[in-house]
Amino acid sequence: MATWSDALDHLRSTYRLQRDEPSSVAMTWAWDDGRTQQIIVRRFQINDVEDMVEFKSPFAKLGGPDPIELLRENARLPFGAVALSGEHFLVVHNAKLATISLTEFDALLHQVAALADRMESKHLDNADAY
DSSP: OOOHHHHHHHHHHHSOEEEEETTEEEEEEEOTTSOEEEEEEEEEEETTTEEEEEEEEEEEETTSSOHHHHHHHHTTOSSSEEEEETTEEEEEEEEEGGGOOHHHHHHHHHHHHHHHHHHHHHTGGGOOOO
16 A cells, blocks of 8 residues: 555545544444444554554443453454553554555454454443444
8 A cells, every 4th residue: 555545545435434534534344243343544654754554443441341451461462452542442553554455454444343342342241332
């Protein structure tokens, strides 16, 4: 993938976006069983030179899952990381925009949403659904 503009064009033509801003978009990933997961894709730069893309998906609120347990789970994740942003726990994964193809971009969307969905499902007793 060459640019953030290419990524936006792909996202706009392939998915139904709930939010569409110059540096970020939001969408809901849906599965056949009716489960859904919000995912946000954001562009940022490292050293004002290298374009990066961040995939993040909330799965619980602060006060729900035990933060110590989430840190332990974080060490076992196959990719990405658990993060806390404001009052929400998220699955977050960052990648260099120039090094991923559109196929890999779509795979990352799915993988991040699926991992957040599994985390939400595991901690559902203590989490608010999104």
